Amino acid sequence: MRTRKKELVSDNLKPFVGNLIKENRLKYNYSLEDLSKAINHQKNRQTLHKYETGMLNIPYDLFFEICRIFNIDTSVLSEVDITEEERKKLESKFVKEYISSTRVDKNLNTKNEKIINTYKNANYEPLVGKSELTIKVLDDSMSPYYLKNDRIFFEKQEDYKNGDDIVIATKSNILSVRKLYKYPKGIILQAMNPKYPSLNVNIMSPDMILGKVIAIHREIK
Secondary structure (H helix, E strand, O other): OOOOHHHEOOOOOHHHHHHHHHHHHHHOOOOHHHHHHHOOOOOOHHHHHHHHHOOOOOEHHHHHHHHHHOOOOHHHHHHOOOOHHHHHHHHHHHHHHHHHHHOOOOOOOHHHHHHHHHOOOEEEEEEOOEEEEEEEOOOOOOOOOOOOOOEEEEEOOOOOOOOOEEEEEEEOOEEEEEEEEEEOOEEEEEOOOOOOOOEEEOOOOOOOEEEEEEEEEOOOO
């Protein structure tokens, strides 16, 4: 599909943007092929060359993606002679793109979004540079291993083993952690705190277990 004109860098900005891309590409010792790989081959080296030489107007979205790769910020706008209206437009696009790039939930898929909307103690939070599903522990059922208000990170697995700490719905809109034990006709969900009963589940669906605990965050007061 052809990119609309308003989504392309203007003719006034085209020479500045082309030079900016080329200067930073050479600064970081990127070939045109390297840059093509860095943007996941959205454009080939021939097209990138046309952007650099001003033969084509680059789409704003692609320009901002290249800016992120080379750590280019809005201070570069002071170097270009453009109208105030165009400067504000470009700055607003920089800000919008930055906010979009820093959202931890920007890659949230439909299935995980449904989990967050269904269970009131579920959330989406960053972990080691990527985003994960989390739950907040609301009771002491797994004490002393997991305490009330702990933040638990979990991931869906292909299979679960005996002794795994898993996340499962123990109430209609609440997720909890339980220790899993499997037997031929079902599973046992064990609470570590003896005040809470273990659950014996005879009929198990593939979606019953939402994930395995992979990390814990606890605030020390």
